Amino acid sequence: MDYLDLPRNRQMNKIKNIGVLTSGGDSPGMNAAIRAVVRGSIYYDIEVTGFLRGYEGLINNDFIPMDRKSVANIIQRGGTILKTARSEAFRTVEGRQKAYENLKANGIDALVVIGGDGTFTGANVFSKEFDFPIVGLPGTIDNDLVGTDFTIGYxxxxxxxxxxxxxxxxxxxxxxxxxxxxxxxxxxxxxxxxxxxxxxxxxxxxxxxxxxxxxxxxxxxxxxxxxxxxxxxxxxxxxxxxxxxxxxxxxxxxxxxxxxxxxxxxxxxGGKPTCMDRVLASRLGVVAVEGLIQGESGVMVGQINREIVFTPFDHAIKHINAEKVSSKWLKLIDILSF
Amino acid sequence: MDYLDLPRNRQMNKIKNIGVLTSGGDSPGMNAAIRAVVRGSIYYDIEVTGFLRGYEGLINNDFIPMDRKSVANIIQRGGTILKTARSEAFRTVEGRQKAYENLKANGIDALVVIGGDGTFTGANVFSKEFDFPIVGLPGTIDNDLVGTDFTIGYxxxxxxxxxxxxxxxxxxxxxxxxxxxxxxxxxxxxxxxxxxxxxxxxxxxxxxxxxxxxxxxxxxxxxxxxxxxxxxxxxxxxxxxxxxxxxxxxxxxxxxxxxxxxxxxxxxxGGKPTCMDRVLASRLGVVAVEGLIQGESGVMVGQINREIVFTPFDHAIKHINAEKVSSKWLKLIDILSF
Amino acid sequence: MDYLDLPRNRQMNKIKNIGVLTSGGDSPGMNAAIRAVVRGSIYYDIEVTGFLRGYEGLINNDFIPMDRKSVANIIQRGGTILKTARSEAFRTVEGRQKAYENLKANGIDALVVIGGDGTFTGANVFSKEFDFPIVGLPGTIDNDLVGTDFTIGYxxxxxxxxxxxxxxxxxxxxxxxxxxxxxxxxxxxxxxxxxxxxxxxxxxxxxxxxxxxxxxxxxxxxxxxxxxxxxxxxxxxxxxxxxxxxxxxxxxxxxxxxxxxxxxxxxxxGGKPTCMDRVLASRLGVVAVEGLIQGESGVMVGQINREIVFTPFDHAIKHINAEKVSSKWLKLIDILSF
Amino acid sequence: MDYLDLPRNRQMNKIKNIGVLTSGGDSPGMNAAIRAVVRGSIYYDIEVTGFLRGYEGLINNDFIPMDRKSVANIIQRGGTILKTARSEAFRTVEGRQKAYENLKANGIDALVVIGGDGTFTGANVFSKEFDFPIVGLPGTIDNDLVGTDFTIGYxxxxxxxxxxxxxxxxxxxxxxxxxxxxxxxxxxxxxxxxxxxxxxxxxxxxxxxxxxxxxxxxxxxxxxxxxxxxxxxxxxxxxxxxxxxxxxxxxxxxxxxxxxxxxxxxxxxGGKPTCMDRVLASRLGVVAVEGLIQGESGVMVGQINREIVFTPFDHAIKHINAEKVSSKWLKLIDILSF
CATH class of the missing domain: 3.40.50.460 (Phosphofructokinase domain)
Known part of the structure; x- marks a missing residue:
């Protein structure tokens, strides 16, 4: 996939309005990610709608239209201006049906979801169930996702x-x-x-x-x-x-x-995100939009060895940290405290 | 009492070597206070000896001679380079007797103790018991001493x-x-x-x-x-x-x-002391030395309405915060969260 | 004057709508002060209107109605949500006349102005010229006002x-x-x-x-x-x-x-205000409202020796720091760097 | 090369005493790097000597023996406890000859130098001139070295x-x-x-x-x-x-x-190093020692894609940032500020 050099007139794509939400535990940098999704969408001439409190916002049709101004001066703020929650209702068929109907009614034709494994589990089911384009951004302090060296907030x-x-x-x-x-x-x-x-x-x-x-x-x-x-x-x-x-x-x-x-x-x-988290969120946020434009769905966008990588949701949530917690790191602690 | 404009040749006084220690719970700014005691003593041509771990250091004769260099670059550091402890032994007559003998043996003829109510309670007893000059500095995060608007660390x-x-x-x-x-x-x-x-x-x-x-x-x-x-x-x-x-x-x-x-x-x-704590510690630390030079003993040096005030130990530890916690402050919280 | 224990039904006063603005160089804590003015006004059943960019907002009739929500979660933010500016127009009779007409037209019957000496100079003229109730809050990093030990932001x-x-x-x-x-x-x-x-x-x-x-x-x-x-x-x-x-x-x-x-x-x-600045701004902001309720005008509210003090604008701006910069402070620097 | 799992009895190697120094502009994390070199050496039963003010310390024979205690509680400190300088003398044959003689006289048989391109240029010449084992650590805020994704301090x-x-x-x-x-x-x-x-x-x-x-x-x-x-x-x-x-x-x-x-x-x-800089410095510092044990010389140890990489000094200083400053990063700024 190409990224960060798409022609702006590439808009032969069918996406007119991207919904964005944050879900699960909040992490510093989520606001920077929202900002990048909003600014990236506007750059490619796509409207953006922010849903409040994660999947609850989809189900309750609780949303705000986003423009450049909505995300001004938030890159440095902890928390998430879209608020976040864990949604029991989204685990039910009825809940997801309601969410889908609201999305259709509002003319939203793609979603960017920012969160961790719970968020992606829900996105995975929903995306398949309704053939709805969703790209995920890894927003969690835990860094426990496969498909990215670092998660936003870690x-x-x-x-x-x-x-x-x-x-x-x-x-x-x-x-x-x-x-x-x-x-x-x-x-x-x-x-x-x-x-x-x-x-x-x-x-x-x-x-x-x-x-x-x-x-x-x-x-x-x-x-x-x-x-x-x-x-x-x-x-x-x-x-x-x-x-x-x-x-x-x-x-x-x-x-x-x-x-x-x-x-x-x-x-x-909480607290202000570090420079690294802001840069990561900014880059992945724009690329998530570009991914949707190019037809990606059911994937999380991450960064491995400084390169952009798309990983299917069901693989991203596998909790394989073996690589990340190698015995060499533990040895390092032993040596340094020797 | 005069302060911060004593003549340097005023050294008709008999104090040749001041011991300094920190005792009780540590607070940010204790290092700034130690630095001020050391630099202030040297300015007035007095030697300084740092005792380790509070009164334990007196009893165990655990000390280090201090010069300008010993306190270089510590004004910004949390904790206390002299370490601190609570001393059970110093509550016994034997313990204090031991401490007194060590002080005499080392030629220490006055003490500056930095700490809170426990510290001053001990200092009060010791000072009277052996007629030993001691001035206290209010070093505690709790701000619960009478005789100063603010304690060092609060x-x-x-x-x-x-x-x-x-x-x-x-x-x-x-x-x-x-x-x-x-x-x-x-x-x-x-x-x-x-x-x-x-x-x-x-x-x-x-x-x-x-x-x-x-x-x-x-x-x-x-x-x-x-x-x-x-x-x-x-x-x-x-x-x-x-x-x-x-x-x-x-x-x-x-x-x-x-x-x-x-x-x-x-x-x-922990953490770096704020500017206010550094300034307070710097000022009170020098004045503690000047107080000893001028014959003060059994008192804590504090700052009330920006003026230097000396308060007898037994009054300083009275825990009368009535003034500091007036009902008006509580009303303010009510109004602001209304 | 009483403060922080006024009866809420004291509203025999004629003030119905307080205008608030920030002017001159910004300082950390201005937002905390705005919040306190807004919450304080609401507590006493007074409406509040925020004027943008200092006196420019009065002249250009550029304002926003303020409620509790407008000042939620701003106590920790640097800068000023009302923005600030220096106003040339307000130095002219025409400019001030325009400002006065706008205030009357909007039903504003008192002002709280947050700023430094330039701000108070303008307020002083305006207040006398139109017999308009104004109370000032000392918002400047310079701490160069008479009538308060510390200014908000210092x-x-x-x-x-x-x-x-x-x-x-x-x-x-x-x-x-x-x-x-x-x-x-x-x-x-x-x-x-x-x-x-x-x-x-x-x-x-x-x-x-x-x-x-x-x-x-x-x-x-x-x-x-x-x-x-x-x-x-x-x-x-x-x-x-x-x-x-x-x-x-x-x-x-x-x-x-x-x-x-x-x-x-x-x-x-810039940057987050310290705890001291937040507390000072919170306290003085509420008291500014209470001052207006009780008929104060043409004065700055400050804090001296922890007590609330009202000082006429023309005295407040006199730049007499003699007291604040005594030779003892300079001596202290000499001793500590000796 | 193996790293972080060398057997400790591998000490068939001939290195008995490693000299360590910081040179050029200081960067946050240099102290963490010094600590790691010292602790890593001790772990492998090697003595460590700290030279002061970079190459000046070699020439002036200005050094301190280092033990675990020397590097206690410095991981969080900005600057460098070994101090740093740029050395004109080390650019001369005479200067380097003097340095070499001092190293031999003190029984130092390998060096770890922490710094940037100037430091490595000197190290490169010296290492070849006297066939002296040197491994470099990238300590500079500029991140302008080839052979590591990030330098310590960036x-x-x-x-x-x-x-x-x-x-x-x-x-x-x-x-x-x-x-x-x-x-x-x-x-x-x-x-x-x-x-x-x-x-x-x-x-x-x-x-x-x-x-x-x-x-x-x-x-x-x-x-x-x-x-x-x-x-x-x-x-x-x-x-x-x-x-x-x-x-x-x-x-x-x-x-x-x-x-x-x-x-x-x-x-x-200045300032405390971030977690990332501390971890990078800790890891590379230990590996630098392990590299010397295994016969590496004339190389900088860096981290690329999270893997340890050794790069010859003359390549490391080539200032090829093309990769690091790709046009995609500039495009990202355009999109986000659009």
Whole structure:
């Protein structure tokens, strides 16, 4: 597929009005993506309609027409101006039928959906059910999609974690403390992995590896004694059961340690997107429109090795992070905290 | 007392070597305070010795001589380079006796202690017991000391809270959610109060006021329906029992709300100090030295209405925040969230 | 005057619709102030109208009705949603006449103007000319108004400077460089003064003091040699002629120094307001409305020693910073960089 | 070459002591790189020596032995703890001879040099001249090296630019202004390119493209009139002659615009490194050591498509950015500002 050099008069295509929505958990950069979809559509002389609260907006016919002005000065804002939600109704045939009828009634002939695996699962069913053109944009802090090196929001989230843990390091260092810090990632340890390296963590506990509390203990006992503060990063989806559980085990077995637990929580979803997330969202957003123009559907647009790649929805959501969490990254943490 | 215009040859005073330490919970700006004590002492031709881990350093004779270089480039750093701790031993007569002997042996003839109420309680006893000159600097994020409008670290902490809750607002707004956010302040609602105004909170729950979960419910039910996200700030010392308890109550009575809880935790102690905290620490740090030169002891140096004020330790720790938490501030929150 | 505890039924007052505008150079916290004026007015059952681009909006009848929603989620935003401008037309009788007619035609019976000395000069004339109730809010990064300890935006601006100079310190320290950094302040050295202390500057050059390049040279030559990086903060209004001029002089007389110049410029006007600026703007904004209700006019509302103070416009703009720039602050810089 | 899974007993190699230095312009992440080289060496049982101020340290025999503790808590710091400089002496045969003798005398048998093209040019000559093993790490904010997708510091620098221009956008938007913002990049427009997309710039002017002031004028005149603020990003190396020159031309031809110029300057070199820069520096730093163990020399270690790549110094410095600045990126800016 061609991209970013389509002729503007290529508009022999039948797409007149693209609907755009954000769905699932929000991530920094979603606004930059919306902006790119809107500006990209206008550039190719296509109208754009924003649906509110994800698939709920389709079902409830809750939408706003978008123009250049609607997306002015939002590239730097966290959250999503289109709001987002998880939709139970869209899982039912009736819900999707209603959504389809609203789309037809409003003259929308294609959709760009911005979200993660739940979003794409719904898009996949809907697209096939009604033969409706949909292209997806990977908007999630978790980076747990196949078909893109990075998802929109991941870079921002790990920088938020790094900023928060740098603060914790200040106080940990002052008090010679051990901190167990829980970061987001229900099925994926990718946030924990990169931010763990970024903050100089002693160890990380993630679903993809099987380090347990005993391993941590062993590591702490055999690590150099000259380090005053120690930080363990735990992914919320880790098998041990989260930071509080880990803290409890360590405290019990290791009572001479001054152990504290911190769960970073929802601060990880908000804040200004980083430059990388803005650039990624801007590029993929325009290409999503160009993909629809060229007949793509049922695919997510991503970036692999800096190249644009389209991946079918059912493959994108496969949660194969093996490649992304190779044992070499874990080894790197070992070497650096040695 | 004169300050910031003492003649440098005023050194008819008997102080030759000032010990400095940080004690209790750390706060941003402690390093700026240490720097000011060191540089101020050197300016007046006095030697300075840094004791590590608060009163533990006195007892264990754990110290480092400080020169200009020791405090270069630390004004912007969170935490404390002298480290901090709470000392059980210093509560015993034996502990304090040991500390006194070490001070004498090392030729230290005055102390500057940086910390909060616990720190000053210890200093008060020690100073009287051994007739030892001590001046205190208010270093705590809680702002709960009498004798200063602001403590060193408070401004930084509320800005950290504001930054974190701004992020939460992004996601709350995207999802139309109600967030209960817990901030530090075991005995004092001052962090909650100012940061609550700063983030545009719907309500705050603090030890000094008696708003309970029912009041919050009432407020939420009667507030305008057009606001999509709502944020309640809870001080950890609030009577209701913290953010999780509040969240539980609200969730139960108000099941149609999408309620989330976030406990900000130790990120509030770390990070770069704000300009105000650096300036406050710099000014008070130098004045603490000048106070000792002029014979002050058993007092905390603070700033009230921009003027330097010395307050006896036993008055400084009285936890009278009445003035600081006037009902007018609570009214302001009501008006702004009306 | 009472404030923050007026009865809501006090509405025997004749004010039905308050106009609000921002004028002159923008400052962080102006949006928080607008929000407080709007919410405060609504609380007291008064309508609010926002005029665009300062006095230009009055003259061109360019306005928008404001409700709670108009100011939702703006407390954290830099700039001003009402936009701002300097108005030549408002300096003419005709211009002001036009403005007055528009106000009458729209049923506006009082104004809150947010800005600095230029804004208040215009308000002062207009208020007297047409006997029109106006209360001013001090919105400027310069902190150069009499009648308030701090202006809205000053704290944010000095933190922006501190953040920028911390970055410069990183590279200055790595290269053993001398940096001359110019900060805003055409008539006032207050930004330079506080941020200079905050960044640990070697010296500051401000309009209120008469340190010249030779003094700086002398200071650098006699200061300790053990410090690798040196930073001089210059207010743009300093007599020597700005950072480039100072850099030139130092470079020539002191060729063995690796001297660099940095002019921070307009980044100082933008960015999120700090917590202090948000709280100040929130408080003063509500009180401005309450002042109008109680018959105040021709005054700026400020905060001195944490108390609300009303100051006549012509006194507020007198540029007497003597108090704010006492020699003790300059002495403090000397001691800390000794 | 293998990496991150070498056996630790592989120490049949002859390297006993690695020297490490930073040279040329500093960049955020250099400290993270130093830390990784030190920890990686220790892990493989190699001693490490830090030379101060780049090649000057080699020539002046100015060094410090490094242990784990020397690099504790520096991963988050901007600048370089080893300091940096440009060395004239190292360009002479005598200088390099001196350096070589010092290295031999101190038992250093390999070097890791962290820097940009100047650094690698020197390393290349030295390595060949004395058959001395050297591996380079790409530490520069410019991202202008062949052999790595990103250099250490680039991601941090573009985020600093984005943060600064976001602030400028606030004030530009409030005043309906046109800003010309100059960013670093003497030979390369890569900082301008990505940050330009990140801030939603109307246009960028870079050495690699030939957009001149007239093109900008044309663009501004034909762009939509509904946008109140406009931002042009200019790379310092652009042919037109920098932001002030561009501002002058635009102001003259386009007098009705309120045009302002801002040169971001050295703030771009400092500040905390982003997570991406920390991870990149950590990974490449360890691999540099492993490369030396396995006999690599005269090469820079980089990362292309997430894979480790070694590139000979003379190729790395070739300044071929064609690939990195494709016309598609410029088209993207056009579409987004359309």
């Amino acid at each position: 870079d921002s989230a790990i920088n938020t974690v790094v900023d928060a843990v740098d603060r914790i390091r200040d106080t940990a260092e002052s008090h010679d403390r051990l901190f167990i810090v829980e970061v987001m990632g229900r099925d994926s340890g990718l946030i924990a992995l990169r931010s763990g390296i970024g903050v100089g963590a002693e160890a990380i506990m993630i679903p993809e590896a099987n380090m347990n509390a005993d391993d941590i203990l062993h590591k702490l006992e055999h690590s150099r004694k000259d380090k005053s503060s120690k930080i363990i990063i735990v992914a919320e989806g880790d098998d041990t059961g989260g930071a509080f559980k880990v803290g409890e085990i360590l405290q019990e077995k290791y009572p001479h340690y001054d152990t504290k637990v911190s769960v970073l929580g929802h601060i990880q979803r | 401004d930084s902490a509320i800005n950290t809270v504001v930054d974190a809750v701004d992020r939460i607002r992004d996601t709350a707004e995207s999802h139309d959610r109600l967030f209960i956010v817990e901030v530090m302040g075991r005995d004092s609602g001052l962090i909650a109060l100012r940061s609550g105004i700063g983030v545009g909170a719907e309500a705050i729950m603090i030890p000094e006021a008696n708003m309970n979960a029912d009041d919050i419910l009432h407020k939420l039910e009667h507030s305008r329906k057009d606001k999509s996200s709502k944020i309640i700030i809870v001080a950890e010392g609030d009577d209701t029992g913290g953010a999780f308890k509040v969240g539980e109550i609200l969730q139960e009575k108000y099941p149609h709300y999408d309620t989330k809880v976030s406990v900000l935790g130790h990120i509030q102690r | 704290d944010s601006a000095i933190n922006t400077v501190v953040d920028a100079v911390d970055r410069i310190r990183d590279t200055a320290e790595s290269h053993d460089r001398l940096f001359i950094v110019e900060v805003m302040g055409r008539d006032s050295g207050l930004i330079a003064l506080r941020s200079g202390i905050g960044v640990g500057a070697e010296a500051i050059m401000i309009p209120e003091a008469n340190m010249n390049a030779d003094d700086i040279l002398h200071k650098l030559e006699h200061s300790r040699k053990d410090k690798s990086s040196k930073i001089i903060i210059v207010a743009e209004g300093d007599d020597t002629g700005g950072a480039f001029k100072v850099g030139e002089i130092l470079q020539e007389k002191y060729p063995h120094y690796d001297t660099k110049v940095s002019v921070l410029g307009h980044i100082q006007r | 991601d941090s620098a573009i985020n600093t630019v984005v943060d600064a221009v976001d602030r400028i956008r606030d004030t530009a938007e409030s005043h309906d202004r046109l800003f010309i913002v100059e960013v670093m990049g003497r030979d390369s427009g890569l900082i301008a390119l990505r940050s330009g997309i990140g801030v939603g710039a109307e246009a960028i002017m870079i050495p690699e493209a030939n957009m001149n002031a007239d093109d900008i004028l044309h663009k501004l005149e034909h762009s939509r009139k509904d946008k109140s603020s406009k931002i042009i990003i200019v790379a310092e190396g652009d042919d037109t002659g920098g932001a002030f020159k561009v501002g002058e031309i635009l102001q003259e031809k386009y007098p009705h615009y309120d045009t302002k110029v801002s040169v971001l300057g050295h703030i771009q070199r």
